[in-house]
Amino acid sequence: MTALTPPEDVIARVDTVLAEYLEGLAGRLGGISPAAAELIEPIRRFTARGKRIRALVTWWGFELAGGDARKHPGIARAATSVELLHAAALIHDDIIDDSDTRRGRPAIHAAYRADHRERGWQGDPELYGVGAGIIAGDLCLSLSEEIYTASGLDRIADPEAVRRHDDFRRDVMVGQFLDIRLQAAAVDAAEIADRAHEVLTYKSAKYSVEQPLLLGAALGAADAGLFTLLSEFGLPLGRAFQLRDDELGVFGDPSITGKPSGDDLRQGKKTVLVGNTLTRLDERTCAWFADRLGAADLSDSEIERMKDLMRSTGALAAFEAEIDVEMARAHAALDRLAEFGLSSADRAVLADYAMRLTRRTA
Numbered sequence: 001m002t003a004l005t006p007p008e009d010v011i012a013r014v015d016t017v018l019a020e021y022l023e024g025l026a027g028r029l030g031g032i033s034p035a036a037a038e039l040i041e042p043i044r045r046f047t048a049r050g051k052r053i054r055a056l057v058t059w060w061g062f063e064l065a066g067g068d069a070r071k072h073p074g075i076a077r078a079a080t081s082v083e084l085l086h087a088a089a090l091i092h093d094d095i096i097d098d099s100d101t102r103r104g105r106p107a108i109h110a111a112y113r114a115d116h117r118e119r120g121w122q123g124d125p126e127l128y129g130v131g132a133g134i135i136a137g138d139l140c141l142s143l144s145e146e147i148y149t150a151s152g153l154d155r156i157a158d159p160e161a162v163r164r165h166d167d168f169r170r171d172v173m174v175g176q177f178l179d180i181r182l183q184a185a186a187v188d189a190a191e192i193a194d195r196a197h198e199v200l201t202y203k204s205a206k207y208s209v210e211q212p213l214l215l216g217a218a219l220g221a222a223d224a225g226l227f228t229l230l231s232e233f234g235l236p237l238g239r240a241f242q243l244r245d246d247e248l249g250v251f252g253d254p255s256i257t258g259k260p261s262g263d264d265l266r267q268g269k270k271t272v273l274v275g276n277t278l279t280r281l282d283e284r285t286c287a288w289f290a291d292r293l294g295a296a297d298l299s300d301s302e303i304e305r306m307k308d309l310m311r312s313t314g315a316l317a318a319f320e321a322e323i324d325v326e327m328a329r330a331h332a333a334l335d336r337l338a339e340f341g342l343s344s345a346d347r348a349v350l351a352d353y354a355m356r357l358t359r360r361t362a
Contacts, residue, residue: 004060004346005069007353010079014055017080018047021147038115042108043136047087049103053241053357054086054212055079057234060350061216064342065226074151078219081148082168082212088140089172089207095133096180097267101259109133153219161218168211175203182270183294189286193275200272204245205238209357226340233333233350240326241357246271247319248360250307262303268294273310273319280313323358330354 022044029036058079059069069075093099094107101107106114113129121128148156148165155161179199187195213234214227222230248257249264250273257263264271274293278286289309292302310316331354334347342350 003343004063004349007056007349010056010059011052013076014052014059014080014083015048017076017147018083019044021080021143022047025143039132039136039139042111043087043140046091046102046108047083047140050083050086051356052083053353054082054208056353057209057213058082058216061213061218061222061230062220063216064230064337064340065217065220065222067216067220072153074153075216075219077147077151078153078156078216081144081151082215084140084144084147085169085172088137088144089176091133091137091140093176095130095137096176099263099267104257107133108136112136155219155221158218158221161215164211164215164218168207168215171202171211172207175199175201175207179203183268187270189275189278189290191275192270192278193272196270196272196275200239200242200246201235204242205235207238208241209238210234229333229337229340233330233337236326236329236333237354237357240323240330240354243272243319243323243326244358244360246273247316250310251316261300262307265293265303265306266298272322273315276318277306277310277313277315280315281309285309327354327358 022040026037026040026044029040056079059075062072062075062078063069067075090102091108094102095109099107100110109129109132111129112132113125116123116125116128175198178195182192182195182199210231211234213230214222217226217230246264246269249259249269249271250262252259252261252263254261260266264274270293278289281289289306292298292306295302331351334342334350334354338347
């Protein structure tokens with residue numbers, strides 16, 4: 001098993017490939033129209049920052065399966081393609097959620113909308129912002145495919161790699177639909193947590209850790225036993241990651257998360273945490289919570305009451321315990337990976353990665 005490349009080296013390489021690729025694309029599209037810069041520049045700014053958590057595990061999956069990044073530099077392009085897919089998902093997700101901020105800055109569609117207004121253009125700036133944002137997201141999807149295909153890796157056409165790549169792209173879209181359906185449908189309080197777990201698994205957990213890890217492993221020619229262990233590590237870690245994200249959506253510090261306090265409550269998100277809370281409330285309080293969740297006139301004091309109910313009912317403590325259970329499963333899988341030659345140093349790299357995903361403030 002190849003020693004894992006340090007995370008800072010992976011991130012630096014992916015950042016470089018992404019910047020070089022978008023620079024070249026800007027030149028090509030500039031030949032179509034000078035206005036093309038208005039499409040590329042927001043994507044360049046949007047993708048310049050990020051945790052690169054999916055790119056990291058794509059790269060490491062390749063190395064865990066025996067791939068050598070020094071001999072096969074195309075893994076950097078494959079990992080970069082994952083980041084472009086993620087950019088597409090985020091851009092579209094902000095439109096779907098009607099969220100005007102991302103990482104403390106205007107979301108892509110919000111920036112286009114503001115640009116329309118500042119220039120005094122004709123038509124509806126809202127429609128322009130949404131339309132341009134959708135196109136920017138679609139372009140990121142196209143670029144993701146383009147750079148992945150151009151990676152030059154030996155096993156890119158291998159049936160296992162093709163299947164893993166297909167699963168990765170398809171399932172996140174299914175998860176996104178499950179999410180918007182859950183938010184729109186009338187769901188009994190007792191069922192919200194179960195439905196939210198479905199969303200959490202397919203929209204985020206598999207897509208954020210397990211599937212890019214398995215994609216990298218397929219590109220590195222992993223065997224069935226390794227795929228199983230990587231899933232046993234990646235899926236619970238992905239769940240813990242999203243559970244933490246849902247907590248930050250309620251209790252996160254706005255100065256760190258870049259989102260307003262209690263943002264998920266303002267948006268009416270039916271998360272696992274919300275579902276667990278509702279089932280612990282008396283009938284009258286449950287009805288109030290469900291009715292006010294996502295209300296257009298939801299006040300700061302009501303948000304604080306909801307947060308207090310999450311604490312006082314034990315829902316938040318139970319939620320934290322669920323994160324701990326998922327983390328224990330992921331660490332147990334790491335221990336078993338020693339059978340495939342995982343060194344103690346590489347185990348420490350993966351354990352630190354898991355900690356950064358789940359013990360974070362943004």
